Amino acid sequence: MSAALTIPWGDQVIELSLPPSWNYLGSMEPSPLPGVESPAAEAARSLQSPVSCARLSQLVRPESKIALIIDDGSRPTPVSQILPAVLEELERGGAKTAQITLVTALGVHRPMPEDEVRQRAGAALAGMKWENPDCDDPQKMSFLGTTTRGTPVWVNRTVAEADLIISIGCIEPHIIASFGGGYKNLFPGVAGRATIAHNHGLNCQPDTFNMVGQPIDRNPMRLDLEEAGSMLRGKVFIINAVLNSSAQIVRIVSGDPIQAHRAGVEISASIFGVRVPRQADVVITASHPMDQDLRQGVKALANITRAVRPGGTILTLIRAEEGVGVFGLANKKLPVGRTGLRLLAPLLLPNIARLKLKGMGEEDKFFLYFALQAMRTADLLLYAPTIPAEIHPRLPFVTFVDSPQAGLQRAAARMPKDASVLYFPYGGSTYPILP
DSSP states (O other), X not given: OXXXXXXXXXXXXEEEEOOTTSEEEEEOOOOOOOOOSOHHHHHHHHHHSOBTSXXXXXXXXXXXXXXXXXXXXXXXXXXXXXXXXXXXXXXXXTOOGGGEEEEEEOXXXXXXXXXXXXXXXXXXXXXXXXXXXXXXOGGGEEEEEEOTTOOEEEEEHHHHTOSEEEEEEEEOEETTTEEOOGGGGTTTTTBOHHHHHHHHHTTOSTTTXXXXXXXXXXXXXXXXXXXXXTTOSSEEEEEEEEEOTTSOEEXXXXXXXXXXXXXXXXXXXXXXXXXXXXXXXXXXXXXXXXXSOHHHHTHHHHTTGGGEEEEEEEEEXXXXXXXXXXXXXXXXXXXXXXXXXXXHXXXXXXXXXXXXXXXXXXXXXXXXXXXXXXXXXXEEEEEXXXXXXXXXXXXXXXXXXXXXXHHHHHHHHHSOTTOEEEEETTTTTOEEEOO
8 A cells, every 4th residue: 555645835735655565664754843822922031031141131232233134035034023022122222223234144145125125024124224245245244354164254244343243043954054043144144255165165074064953063164153153243142943844933042142052953953853763765855844946945855865775766846936046056067967977976075175167156065065975875856846947957966857756756666666765744944863
């Protein structure tokens, strides 16, 4: 009897039936923790009891320049539900709207138009200055020095000159940084391209290219960006939401950008770290809730690669509502195809940091490194109907399929008749914990 999968797909679902002879090991889903009844009340509670830090109302001064950083639409943070409580706390300390500049944490993502910023921030944005940072404009950046790992630290000038830096974001599993949130909303969020490139490149190593859910104290990239954050002149205060798989707030942590972040990481790990019985022949994963574009959607593939056995198959379904997005790997056709990449991978992997590929940003070198490692592990099948056909040859690491069922047929042709299967319906945020 075949198992039937119900795959989240925006406000719809995709039904997919597995071959009856396959050994279905189960749906690896996040813990079903309920969201709080009142996000506003949870934000107020958190701000009244910050972790290892004074309250915002005690940190602000009448002359303080305040940089308020919010993440962009590629993250599920419900900023508009959190921001009013933050502004109320600042007002309690005597701050005026004129002291605040809202800065969007774009990293290398596209700028946010005004209507998107207003929608994301809500009515609280009224009368507030705001700006999109530009990672490629040195005139809008300040240089803070170099980390012990060699990262040149360039940061948005408004943030660098602020007396108080407030960062609103969320904590979720992250393929490079172990978990999002904390100082990561600043680096790469409001950092220069050279900073982002070097910091990401630190994890282009066999032992650290897949760090999703892994201990932060063993993650060079995370430790490096936190060192960069410590170079800022202003006091940094975070408000980070931990969400469940329905993007509802489960908990908000506030305060010190490291200690509060670690408290939130424990909660996020308890939700999205899923214990699997063993590695499977076939892993099926969907991009939800990272459905904005291809760059975000590939997290569904990246997050779960430890769950497939060497030589197995991964079928990834990516909704990518905005198509490709800012994704350097899709902007340049590589000089060799899939077969050539497989043959050259052992030579390319140790030298990726030195590669010069026109049309591909420095920060994309990490994604190239990860893609090469992943394609050596498994057959990577991708269903992404919003990605134009002309883009497909530029991504030879994966095989595009016309339908999820076509992906299953390809997998069935090369896997054992009794192939074992794991399913990750929330692959954009879930990660496997192996026995």
